[in-house]
Amino acid sequence: MPLTEPRTYIDVHILQTVPPANLNRDDQGNPKEAYFGGVRRSRVSSQAWKRATRIHFTERIPEQDLATRTRRISSTLTERISAITDLDDEASARLAGALLKPLKISGGKREGDTAYLFFYGRRQLDDVAALVRDRAAELAALEDKELAAEIEKLPVQEKFSSGHPMDVALFGRMVADLPALNVDAATQVAHALSTHPVELEFDYFTAVDDETQKGQETGAGMIGTIGFNSATLYRFASVSLHQLLHNLADGEAAVTAVEEFVTSFARSMPTGYGNAFAHRTLPSLVAVVARTDQPVNLVSAFEEPVMAASGIAAASARRLAREYANATRAWGDTPSFTALCHTFDDSVDTAKLLDETFAEPVAFPELLAGLRTHLTDTVGRAAR
Known part of the structure:
Protein backbone atom coordinates (compact mmCIF):
# COMPACT_ATOMS: atom_id res chain seq x y z
CA MET A 1 0.00 0.00 0.00
CA PRO A 2 1.54 3.37 -0.97
CA LEU A 3 2.47 5.94 1.65
CA THR A 4 -0.03 8.36 0.13
CA GLU A 5 -2.71 6.57 2.13
CA PRO A 6 -4.04 8.43 5.21
CA ARG A 7 -1.44 8.50 7.97
CA THR A 8 -2.07 6.95 11.37
CA TYR A 9 0.36 7.02 14.28
CA ILE A 10 -0.15 4.86 17.35
CA ASP A 11 1.52 6.55 20.35
CA VAL A 12 2.23 4.43 23.43
CA HIS A 13 2.77 6.24 26.77
CA ILE A 14 3.93 4.17 29.74
CA LEU A 15 4.73 4.92 33.37
CA GLN A 16 6.67 2.17 35.09
CA THR A 17 8.30 2.08 38.50
CA VAL A 18 11.49 0.05 38.76
CA PRO A 19 13.12 -0.88 42.11
CA PRO A 20 16.90 -0.77 42.64
CA ALA A 21 18.33 -2.02 39.34
CA ASN A 22 20.96 -1.62 36.66
CA LEU A 23 18.84 -2.17 33.55
CA ASN A 24 21.17 -0.69 30.96
CA ARG A 25 24.88 -0.15 31.65
CA ASP A 26 27.15 2.62 30.39
CA ASP A 27 30.84 2.18 29.56
CA GLN A 28 31.67 2.31 33.28
CA GLY A 29 29.19 -0.43 34.15
CA ASN A 30 26.80 1.99 35.86
CA PRO A 31 23.13 2.66 34.96
CA LYS A 32 22.83 5.07 32.04
CA GLU A 33 21.79 8.60 32.92
CA ALA A 34 20.88 11.89 31.24
CA TYR A 35 20.39 15.51 32.24
CA PHE A 36 16.87 16.75 31.54
CA GLY A 37 15.16 19.76 33.07
CA GLY A 38 18.42 20.66 34.79
CA VAL A 39 18.68 17.48 36.87
CA ARG A 40 20.21 14.06 36.49
CA ARG A 41 17.73 11.37 35.44
CA SER A 42 17.83 7.62 35.14
CA ARG A 43 17.85 6.60 31.46
CA VAL A 44 17.30 3.36 29.59
CA SER A 45 18.34 3.57 25.95
CA SER A 46 15.87 3.01 23.15
CA GLN A 47 18.11 0.25 21.79
CA ALA A 48 17.92 -1.65 25.07
CA TRP A 49 14.12 -1.58 25.17
CA LYS A 50 13.79 -2.38 21.46
CA ARG A 51 15.90 -5.48 21.97
CA ALA A 52 13.85 -6.42 25.05
CA THR A 53 10.72 -6.04 22.91
CA ARG A 54 12.17 -8.26 20.18
CA ILE A 55 13.12 -10.91 22.75
CA HIS A 56 9.57 -10.80 24.12
CA PHE A 57 8.27 -11.48 20.59
CA THR A 58 10.01 -14.87 20.72
CA GLU A 59 7.86 -15.87 23.70
CA ARG A 60 4.69 -15.38 21.65
CA ILE A 61 5.56 -15.88 17.99
CA PRO A 62 7.16 -18.90 16.25
CA GLU A 63 10.89 -18.31 15.70
CA GLN A 64 10.60 -19.03 11.98
CA ASP A 65 8.20 -16.09 11.57
CA LEU A 66 10.71 -13.64 13.05
CA ALA A 67 14.04 -12.12 12.08
CA THR A 68 17.56 -12.52 13.39
CA PRO A 165 8.90 -10.53 9.00
CA MET A 166 7.09 -8.38 11.55
CA ASP A 167 10.21 -7.26 13.43
CA VAL A 168 12.07 -6.07 10.31
CA ALA A 169 8.92 -4.19 9.23
CA LEU A 170 8.66 -2.57 12.66
CA PHE A 171 12.29 -1.72 13.39
CA GLY A 172 13.66 -1.30 9.87
CA ARG A 173 16.98 -2.24 8.33
CA MET A 174 19.93 -0.27 6.98
CA VAL A 175 22.51 -1.82 4.65
CA ALA A 176 25.21 0.71 3.85
CA ASP A 177 26.65 -1.31 0.98
CA LEU A 178 23.34 -1.79 -0.83
CA PRO A 179 20.64 0.84 -0.10
CA ALA A 180 18.11 -1.16 -2.11
CA LEU A 181 17.93 -3.55 0.87
CA ASN A 182 17.06 -0.76 3.31
CA VAL A 183 13.70 -0.92 5.08
CA ASP A 184 12.32 2.25 6.66
CA ALA A 185 11.40 1.62 10.29
CA ALA A 186 7.72 1.91 11.20
CA THR A 187 8.53 2.36 14.90
CA GLN A 188 10.17 5.13 16.90
CA VAL A 189 11.22 4.38 20.49
CA ALA A 190 12.36 7.09 22.88
CA HIS A 191 14.95 6.71 25.60
CA ALA A 192 13.09 6.04 28.84
CA LEU A 193 13.66 8.79 31.42
CA SER A 194 12.86 9.00 35.10
CA THR A 195 10.19 11.58 35.89
CA HIS A 196 12.26 12.77 38.86
CA PRO A 197 15.89 13.35 39.88
CA VAL A 198 17.93 10.21 40.51
CA GLU A 199 21.16 9.61 42.41
CA LEU A 200 23.59 6.85 41.49
CA GLU A 201 24.16 4.40 44.36
CA PHE A 202 26.55 1.49 44.80
CA ASP A 203 26.05 -1.97 46.21
CA TYR A 204 29.21 -3.18 47.92
CA PHE A 205 29.17 -6.96 47.95
CA THR A 206 31.34 -9.83 49.13
CA ALA A 207 31.33 -13.44 48.04
CA VAL A 208 32.26 -16.17 50.48
CA ASP A 209 34.49 -19.07 49.45
CA ASP A 210 32.60 -22.06 50.83
CA GLU A 211 35.64 -24.32 50.96
CA THR A 212 37.87 -21.92 52.89
CA GLN A 213 35.07 -21.41 55.38
CA LYS A 214 35.25 -25.10 56.22
CA GLY A 215 38.80 -24.56 57.39
CA GLN A 216 37.69 -21.55 59.42
CA GLU A 217 39.73 -19.18 57.27
CA THR A 218 38.57 -15.56 57.39
CA GLY A 219 38.11 -13.02 54.63
CA ALA A 220 36.00 -12.83 51.51
CA GLY A 221 36.67 -14.82 48.38
CA MET A 222 35.70 -11.82 46.28
CA ILE A 223 34.58 -8.22 46.78
CA GLY A 224 33.11 -5.73 44.33
CA THR A 225 30.55 -3.01 43.67
CA ILE A 226 27.56 -2.68 41.36
CA GLY A 227 26.06 0.69 40.48
CA PHE A 228 22.27 0.95 40.67
CA ASN A 229 19.36 3.34 40.98
CA SER A 230 15.59 3.19 41.23
CA ALA A 231 13.11 5.22 39.22
CA THR A 232 9.64 5.83 37.91
CA LEU A 233 10.24 5.87 34.17
CA TYR A 234 8.30 7.58 31.40
CA ARG A 235 8.48 5.42 28.29
CA PHE A 236 7.27 6.42 24.83
CA ALA A 237 7.06 4.77 21.42
CA SER A 238 5.13 5.46 18.24
CA VAL A 239 4.19 3.14 15.37
CA SER A 240 3.37 4.43 11.88
CA LEU A 241 0.57 2.25 10.60
CA HIS A 242 0.97 3.58 7.06
CA GLN A 243 4.67 2.63 7.02
CA LEU A 244 3.82 -0.83 8.32
CA LEU A 245 1.28 -1.24 5.51
CA HIS A 246 4.01 -0.30 3.05
CA ASN A 247 6.56 -2.67 4.58
CA LEU A 248 4.23 -5.65 4.95
CA ALA A 249 1.82 -5.06 2.04
CA ASP A 250 -0.88 -6.73 4.14
CA GLY A 251 -3.47 -4.89 6.21
CA GLU A 252 -4.22 -7.69 8.66
CA ALA A 253 -0.51 -8.38 9.18
CA ALA A 254 0.08 -4.68 9.88
CA VAL A 255 -2.70 -4.55 12.49
CA THR A 256 -1.33 -7.70 14.14
CA ALA A 257 2.18 -6.21 14.16
CA VAL A 258 0.92 -3.12 16.03
CA GLU A 259 -0.90 -5.28 18.56
CA GLU A 260 2.17 -7.46 19.11
CA PHE A 261 4.42 -4.44 19.46
CA VAL A 262 2.19 -2.75 22.05
CA THR A 263 1.97 -6.02 23.98
CA SER A 264 5.70 -6.71 23.99
CA PHE A 265 6.76 -3.10 24.53
CA ALA A 266 4.53 -2.89 27.60
CA ARG A 267 5.46 -6.29 29.04
CA SER A 268 9.18 -6.47 28.24
CA MET A 269 12.09 -5.43 30.43
CA PRO A 270 15.85 -5.15 29.76
CA THR A 271 17.65 -7.91 31.63
CA GLY A 272 20.82 -6.17 32.86
CA TYR A 273 21.80 -7.61 36.27
CA GLY A 274 18.39 -9.27 36.39
CA ASN A 275 19.51 -12.04 38.75
CA ALA A 276 21.15 -9.57 41.11
CA PHE A 277 18.18 -7.21 41.42
CA ALA A 278 15.03 -9.14 40.35
CA HIS A 279 13.77 -5.82 39.00
CA ARG A 280 10.97 -7.01 36.73
CA THR A 281 7.76 -5.01 37.20
CA LEU A 282 4.64 -4.20 35.19
CA PRO A 283 3.67 -0.64 34.19
CA SER A 284 1.32 1.30 36.41
CA LEU A 285 -0.06 3.10 33.35
CA VAL A 286 -0.34 2.35 29.63
CA ALA A 287 -2.10 4.88 27.40
CA VAL A 288 -2.49 4.28 23.67
CA VAL A 289 -3.44 7.19 21.40
CA ALA A 290 -4.05 6.90 17.64
CA ARG A 291 -3.42 10.15 15.77
CA THR A 292 -3.52 11.28 12.15
CA ASP A 293 -1.18 14.27 12.46
CA GLN A 294 2.17 13.30 14.03
CA PRO A 295 3.67 11.35 16.94
CA VAL A 296 3.62 13.37 20.18
CA ASN A 297 6.05 12.51 22.96
CA LEU A 298 4.70 13.88 26.26
CA VAL A 299 8.03 13.91 28.09
CA SER A 300 7.66 17.69 28.49
CA ALA A 301 5.28 16.84 31.35
CA PHE A 302 8.41 16.06 33.37
CA GLU A 303 10.74 18.86 32.25
CA GLU A 304 10.11 20.20 35.74
CA PRO A 305 11.04 17.09 37.74
CA VAL A 306 8.50 15.49 40.04
CA MET A 307 9.64 16.24 43.59
CA ALA A 308 7.02 14.33 45.59
CA ALA A 309 8.39 12.82 48.79
CA SER A 310 6.15 9.82 48.19
CA GLY A 311 3.73 8.69 45.52
CA ILE A 312 6.01 9.60 42.63
CA ALA A 313 4.14 7.30 40.23
CA ALA A 314 0.78 8.89 41.04
CA ALA A 315 2.18 12.42 40.80
CA SER A 316 3.75 11.49 37.45
CA ALA A 317 0.43 10.15 36.19
CA ARG A 318 -1.30 13.41 37.07
CA ARG A 319 1.42 15.38 35.29
CA LEU A 320 1.04 13.19 32.22
CA ALA A 321 -2.73 13.63 32.16
CA ARG A 322 -2.47 17.41 32.41
CA GLU A 323 0.19 17.56 29.68
CA TYR A 324 -1.96 15.47 27.37
CA ALA A 325 -4.99 17.67 28.03
CA ASN A 326 -3.01 20.87 27.50
CA ALA A 327 -1.40 19.63 24.27
CA THR A 328 -4.73 18.48 22.88
CA ARG A 329 -6.44 21.74 23.75
CA ALA A 330 -3.66 24.10 22.64
CA TRP A 331 -3.02 22.45 19.29
CA GLY A 332 -6.62 21.51 18.54
CA ASP A 333 -5.74 17.86 17.99
CA THR A 334 -8.48 15.26 18.14
CA PRO A 335 -7.09 11.74 18.44
CA SER A 336 -9.03 9.13 16.51
CA PHE A 337 -8.70 6.58 19.32
CA THR A 338 -7.65 6.63 22.97
CA ALA A 339 -7.41 3.75 25.42
CA LEU A 340 -6.11 3.57 28.98
CA CYS A 341 -5.03 0.88 31.40
CA HIS A 342 -3.80 1.85 34.86
CA THR A 343 -3.53 0.52 38.39
CA PHE A 344 -4.23 3.67 40.43
CA ASP A 345 -6.87 3.47 43.15
CA ASP A 346 -10.31 4.70 42.09
CA SER A 347 -10.70 6.51 45.41
CA VAL A 348 -7.96 9.09 44.70
CA ASP A 349 -7.82 12.11 42.41
CA THR A 350 -5.23 10.47 40.15
CA ALA A 351 -7.64 7.91 38.78
CA LYS A 352 -10.37 10.50 38.26
CA LEU A 353 -8.06 12.86 36.37
CA LEU A 354 -6.75 10.05 34.15
CA ASP A 355 -10.24 8.85 33.33
CA GLU A 356 -11.45 12.35 32.47
CA THR A 357 -8.40 13.13 30.34
CA PHE A 358 -7.62 9.93 28.46
CA ALA A 359 -10.51 7.46 28.69
CA GLU A 360 -12.32 5.09 31.01
CA PRO A 361 -9.71 2.55 32.14
CA VAL A 362 -9.89 -1.02 30.89
CA ALA A 363 -7.87 -4.16 31.46
CA PHE A 364 -4.89 -4.52 29.14
CA PRO A 365 -6.47 -7.30 26.99
CA GLU A 366 -9.50 -5.03 26.43
CA LEU A 367 -7.20 -2.16 25.45
CA LEU A 368 -5.61 -4.39 22.82
CA ALA A 369 -8.97 -5.59 21.54
CA GLY A 370 -10.24 -2.03 21.16
CA LEU A 371 -7.05 -0.99 19.39
CA ARG A 372 -7.32 -3.91 16.97
CA THR A 373 -10.92 -3.01 16.13
CA HIS A 374 -10.01 0.62 15.50
CA LEU A 375 -7.00 -0.21 13.33
CA THR A 376 -8.92 -2.83 11.35
CA ASP A 377 -11.56 -0.23 10.56
CA THR A 378 -8.84 2.28 9.64
CA VAL A 379 -7.18 -0.13 7.24
CA GLY A 380 -10.56 -1.08 5.77
CA ARG A 381 -11.44 2.55 5.06
CA ALA A 382 -8.01 3.17 3.49
CA ALA A 383 -8.45 0.19 1.18
CA ARG A 384 -11.79 1.43 -0.17
Missing part, protein backbone atom coordinates in the same frame (compact mmCIF):
# COMPACT_ATOMS: atom_id res chain seq x y z
CA ARG A 69 20.40 -9.99 13.44
CA THR A 70 23.88 -11.39 12.97
CA ARG A 71 27.27 -11.13 11.30
CA ARG A 72 27.13 -14.87 10.61
CA ILE A 73 24.65 -14.96 7.77
CA SER A 74 27.11 -16.87 5.57
CA SER A 75 27.48 -19.79 8.00
CA THR A 76 23.73 -19.84 8.65
CA LEU A 77 23.00 -19.97 4.91
CA THR A 78 25.59 -22.75 4.60
CA GLU A 79 23.66 -24.77 7.19
CA ARG A 80 20.40 -24.17 5.32
CA ILE A 81 21.88 -25.35 2.01
CA SER A 82 23.44 -28.42 3.64
CA ALA A 83 20.09 -29.30 5.20
CA ILE A 84 18.13 -29.26 1.92
CA THR A 85 20.74 -30.68 -0.48
CA ASP A 86 23.24 -33.54 -0.63
CA LEU A 87 26.22 -31.18 -0.65
CA ASP A 88 28.94 -31.37 1.99
CA ASP A 89 29.78 -28.38 4.17
CA GLU A 90 32.58 -27.12 1.94
CA ALA A 91 30.44 -27.12 -1.20
CA SER A 92 27.51 -25.60 0.68
CA ALA A 93 29.74 -22.81 2.00
CA ARG A 94 30.93 -22.07 -1.54
CA LEU A 95 27.34 -21.76 -2.78
CA ALA A 96 26.40 -19.61 0.22
CA GLY A 97 29.25 -17.23 -0.51
CA ALA A 98 28.25 -17.00 -4.15
CA LEU A 99 24.61 -16.27 -3.24
CA LEU A 100 25.57 -13.46 -0.86
CA LYS A 101 28.20 -11.87 -3.09
CA PRO A 102 25.66 -9.89 -5.22
CA LEU A 103 24.50 -8.16 -2.01
CA LYS A 104 27.96 -6.54 -1.81
CA ILE A 105 27.99 -6.75 1.98
CA SER A 106 31.50 -6.02 3.24
CA GLY A 107 33.36 -8.87 4.86
CA GLY A 108 34.30 -8.79 8.52
CA LYS A 109 37.61 -9.43 10.28
CA ARG A 110 36.76 -13.09 10.85
CA GLU A 111 36.39 -15.32 7.83
CA GLY A 112 32.73 -15.80 6.94
CA ASP A 113 31.53 -12.84 9.01
CA THR A 114 30.04 -9.65 7.58
CA ALA A 115 31.44 -6.26 8.56
CA TYR A 116 28.23 -5.37 10.40
CA LEU A 117 25.10 -7.01 11.72
CA PHE A 118 22.56 -7.93 9.04
CA PHE A 119 18.87 -8.05 10.03
CA TYR A 120 16.85 -10.54 7.97
CA GLY A 121 13.89 -12.85 8.23
CA ARG A 122 14.52 -16.54 8.79
CA ARG A 123 12.01 -17.38 6.06
CA GLN A 124 13.80 -14.98 3.72
CA LEU A 125 17.02 -16.93 4.18
CA ASP A 126 15.16 -20.19 3.59
CA ASP A 127 13.85 -18.72 0.33
CA VAL A 128 17.40 -17.81 -0.74
CA ALA A 129 18.63 -21.33 0.02
CA ALA A 130 15.70 -22.76 -1.96
CA LEU A 131 16.95 -20.94 -5.08
CA VAL A 132 19.76 -23.48 -5.45
CA ARG A 133 18.06 -26.55 -3.99
CA ASP A 134 17.17 -28.24 -7.28
CA ARG A 135 20.45 -27.35 -9.01
CA ALA A 136 22.86 -27.63 -6.10
CA ALA A 137 25.10 -30.36 -7.52
CA GLU A 138 25.19 -28.73 -10.95
CA LEU A 139 26.08 -25.32 -9.54
CA ALA A 140 28.71 -26.73 -7.16
CA ALA A 141 30.50 -28.34 -10.13
CA LEU A 142 30.97 -25.01 -11.93
CA GLU A 143 34.13 -22.94 -11.88
CA ASP A 144 33.97 -19.70 -9.86
CA LYS A 145 33.36 -17.45 -12.87
CA GLU A 146 30.59 -19.64 -14.30
CA LEU A 147 29.03 -20.04 -10.84
CA ALA A 148 28.93 -16.26 -10.33
CA ALA A 149 27.27 -15.82 -13.73
CA GLU A 150 24.55 -18.34 -12.86
CA ILE A 151 23.96 -16.82 -9.41
CA GLU A 152 23.55 -13.37 -11.01
CA LYS A 153 20.44 -14.72 -12.74
CA LEU A 154 18.79 -15.63 -9.43
CA PRO A 155 16.54 -13.17 -7.52
CA VAL A 156 18.61 -13.12 -4.34
CA GLN A 157 18.12 -9.43 -3.64
CA GLU A 158 14.38 -9.73 -4.30
CA LYS A 159 14.09 -12.45 -1.63
CA PHE A 160 15.56 -10.10 0.99
CA SER A 161 13.45 -7.18 -0.26
CA SER A 162 10.03 -8.82 0.11
CA GLY A 163 8.16 -10.96 2.60
CA HIS A 164 9.59 -9.07 5.56
